[in-house]
Amino acid sequence: MRHTTSCIIILLSIVLASPASAQDSSSSFPSFRGWTIAEDETVYNPNNLWDIIDGAADLFLEYGFVDLHIGRYQKGNDSEIRVELYRFDSEVDAFGMYSQERNPEYAFIDIGVQAYREEGVLNFLTGSYYVKIMTQVRGQEALNAMTAIAKSLDSRLKQRNTFPEILNLLPAQQKLLNSEQYIAKNFLGYAFFRQAYVARYGTGKPFRIFLIAADSTAAAESAFGEFIKTSPGGTTDTSRVERYSVRDQYNGPIEIVRRGNFIAGTVDLEDRKLANSYIDDILKRIDTVPHNNH
Amino acid sequence: MKINELDRRQFLCSAALGGAGALIASTSKLMASYSKSAPPTDEKKLIKRKLGATGIELPIVSMGVMRADNVALIPAAMKTGIVHFDTAHGYQGGKNEEMLGEVFKDYPRNSFIVATKVPPEEVDNGTGLLKPGSTSKAFLEKLDLSLKRLKLDYVDILYVHGISTRDAALFPAMLEAVREAKNSGKAKHVGMSTHKNEPEVIQAAIDSGVYEVVLTAINFRQDNYQEMKSVIAKAADAGIGIIAMKTMAGGYLDKERKKPINCKAALKFVLQDEHVTTAIPGITNFDQLAMNASVNEDVSLTNEERADLAAGKDVGGLYCPGCDRCVSNCAKALPLPEIMRAYMYTYGYRDITMAHLLLSSLDLPPHPCSDCGTCTVQCTKGFPVPERVMDITRLLDVPSEFLS
Numbered sequence: 001m002r003h004t005t006s007c008i009i010i011l012l013s014i015v016l017a018s019p020a021s022a023q024d025s026s027s028s029f030p031s032f033r034g035w036t037i038a039e040d041e042t043v044y045n046p047n048n049l050w051d052i053i054d055g056a057a058d059l060f061l062e063y064g065f066v067d068l069h070i071g072r073y074q075k076g077n078d079s080e081i082r083v084e085l086y087r088f089d090s091e092v093d094a095f096g097m098y099s100q101e102r103n104p105e106y107a108f109i110d111i112g113v114q115a116y117r118e119e120g121v122l123n124f125l126t127g128s129y130y131v132k133i134m135t136q137v138r139g140q141e142a143l144n145a146m147t148a149i150a151k152s153l154d155s156r157l158k159q160r161n162t163f164p165e166i167l168n169l170l171p172a173q174q175k176l177l178n179s180e181q182y183i184a185k186n187f188l189g190y191a192f193f194r195q196a197y198v199a200r201y202g203t204g205k206p207f208r209i210f211l212i213a214a215d216s217t218a219a220a221e222s223a224f225g226e227f228i229k230t231s232p233g234g235t236t237d238t239s240r241v242e243r244y245s246v247r248d249q250y251n252g253p254i255e256i257v258r259r260g261n262f263i264a265g266t267v268d269l270e271d272r273k274l275a276n277s278y279i280d281d282i283l284k285r286i287d288t289v290p291h292n293n294h
Numbered sequence: 295m296k297i298n299e300l301d302r303r304q305f306l307c308s309a310a311l312g313g314a315g316a317l318i319a320s321t322s323k324l325m326a327s328y329s330k331s332a333p334p335t336d337e338k339k340l341i342k343r344k345l346g347a348t349g350i351e352l353p354i355v356s357m358g359v360m361r362a363d364n365v366a367l368i369p370a371a372m373k374t375g376i377v378h379f380d381t382a383h384g385y386q387g388g389k390n391e392e393m394l395g396e397v398f399k400d401y402p403r404n405s406f407i408v409a410t411k412v413p414p415e416e417v418d419n420g421t422g423l424l425k426p427g428s429t430s431k432a433f434l435e436k437l438d439l440s441l442k443r444l445k446l447d448y449v450d451i452l453y454v455h456g457i458s459t460r461d462a463a464l465f466p467a468m469l470e471a472v473r474e475a476k477n478s479g480k481a482k483h484v485g486m487s488t489h490k491n492e493p494e495v496i497q498a499a500i501d502s503g504v505y506e507v508v509l510t511a512i513n514f515r516q517d518n519y520q521e522m523k524s525v526i527a528k529a530a531d532a533g534i535g536i537i538a539m540k541t542m543a544g545g546y547l548d549k550e551r552k553k554p555i556n557c558k559a560a561l562k563f564v565l566q567d568e569h570v571t572t573a574i575p576g577i578t579n580f581d582q583l584a585m586n587a588s589v590n591e592d593v594s595l596t597n598e599e600r601a602d603l604a605a606g607k608d609v610g611g612l613y614c615p616g617c618d619r620c621v622s623n624c625a626k627a628l629p630l631p632e633i634m635r636a637y638m639y640t641y642g643y644r645d646i647t648m649a650h651l652l653l654s655s656l657d658l659p660p661h662p663c664s665d666c667g668t669c670t671v672q673c674t675k676g677f678p679v680p681e682r683v684m685d686i687t688r689l690l691d692v693p694s695e696f697l698s
């Protein structure tokens with residue numbers, strides 16, 4: 001019986017890991033009047049992503065990259081718009097990768113979850129897809145075409161267009177717009193900190209506020225404990241929740257708290273009073289959602 | 295015994311890749327070196343090598359800057375003695391270079407070596423050839439943007455990014471661009487990066503008379519490692535500096551990323567060749583930094599590490615990268631990458647149950663290759679595909695209860 005169960009588990013894991021089970025997105029490139037569309041034969045996967053984006057592939061793999069389809073829209077001999085359709089394991093992963101490349105100062109437009117435009121570039125996030133559109137052609141016509149292709153793709157992919165809800169748990173006061181990121185691994189350079197949501201704050205010297213959503217209370221406890229071991233010499237406050245204040249060797253002042261499966265904190269905020277008010281704010285927000293106590 | 299060995303490797307590389315285990319002990323050691331009481335970097339006995347004829351001397355381990363979200367890793371790396379940092383114009387849409395610029399502005403210019411990689415404007419991804427749009431002007435505009443992000447007047451090493459053919463290496467506009475970058479003082483030294491057809495590209499660098507450095511993928515699992523060693527020796531004789539990347543061969547032995555490589559051993563392996571000046575492992579946490587920095591002081595391979603590499607290489611010969619190019623050539627459209635994976639499970643991992651389960655899930659016809667006259671499949675890795683298919687699919691004749 002045990003053998004049968006383990007065989008089923010292994011079988012399921014193989015089937016789920018297999019590219020054959022992935023949704024086919026080969027027909028995802030919409031036609032667009034006046035432009036011909038050609039899709040590259042090669043579909044990139046985690047094993048050959050290096051071939052197309054070289055060292056940048058490392059980061060995509062950290063974020064559960066599934067596959068990349070490339071389409072080319074052509075008009076005449078010289079005009080080409082290239083579309084790269086990156087698919088990820090989850091919406092959060094796609095957001096994470098998108099947020100690694102997003103700059104809060106970009107000109108944002110309303111396509112998908114969010115899009116931004118720079119000269120010759122239009123990138124957007126929609127559900128578990130991160131779409132990059134680029135061209136060497138300059139001028140309004142190319143810009144209009146890129147925008148129309150983006151809207152059409154967004155419509156065709158039929159994804160849920162919302163940011164991860166957990167971002168709402170980050171305090172709003174003095175938060176720099178569009179600075180939120182999801183860091184899948186090695187947050188603050190520590191291997192035990194994973195699945196971190198972080199945003200930049202402040203009008204003067206910037207600081208960061210983060211929220212880690214561990215898989216379980218035990219996992220959060222373990223990560224919290226490892227941090228204290230790795231960054232000793234701080235002060236603890238266990239009167240209400242696990243709370244620790246330290247000047248971390250690498251990352252500067254950190255106020256950190258654990259509640260349930262969540263770990264939250266401030267980084268680089270010297271004003272401890274302000275840090276604690278942010279911590280209290282985030283704890284109130286955490287209390288509005290069910291904790292994972294498994 | 296086998297499980298213990300695997301667990302140990304998994305532990306080693308999980309930490310290296312920022313995975314499950316955290317090497318607290320190594321991090322603590324790193325922190326000790328980071329403290330004010332630690333000896334200055336220059337008192338450590340770091341192994342250093344000359345970078346071709348550039349006049350630059352580097353510790354054998356450098357840092358591939360993989361992410362922009364953790365600034366603190368850079369000064370920590372410098373404290374260990376690492377001075378050479380590798381980035382690229384395209385990493386995180388430029389945020390990687392911007393992050394480095396923020397850090398380096400507080401350091402004397404002669405205290406670090408920065409290399410960036412600028413891609414040609416238009417590349418045919420299928421052939422690796424450059425298109426006419428890859429102009430010198432477009433390349434140099436990107437270099438200017440990189441320098442602006444880095445807040446620097448010059449980079450120490452400028453690479454043409456991702457070259458995979460001789461023709462691309464010797465593309466006149468790229469040669470013109472790197473010459474101009476050097477003449478203008480925006481690059482002290484120029485080179486190419488390559489992770490495909492590396493020997494051909496390195497030979498082109500030798501023939502060019504222009505490139506001074508090649509950043510190349512090289513690792514213990516490469517089928518053509520001996521050819522690589524040979525051409526690297528030729529490059530060294532010609533005064534070209536060789537910097538290694540992808541030393542960890544992707545970090546895992548398997549497609550599912552469950553069986554990690556012993557990354558420290560893999561790094562040391564490449565650095566056994568003294569013609570390789572330095573390597574740029576990607577570093578994203580302090581555990582990885584501690585592990586990689588330790589190689590700067592001791593590059594010798596332990597017996598255990600040699601054994602791990604030997605085991606990893608053996609599996610490597612069975613590893614199908616899943617390029618899928620074979621599938622369209624197969625008259626029966628068999629899921630060949632999956633079948634090759636089952637073959638690897640059987641002969642590499644000695645896990646027949648897993649192979650059986652995989653094969654059973656594929657809905658294969660009985661003896662799938664038996665009625666094909668000539669096989670039209672061509673494997674990019676040179677696997678004898680029909681023989682392996684016929685061999686491994688015999689497993690389907692075995693009832694699963696016999697495999698428990």
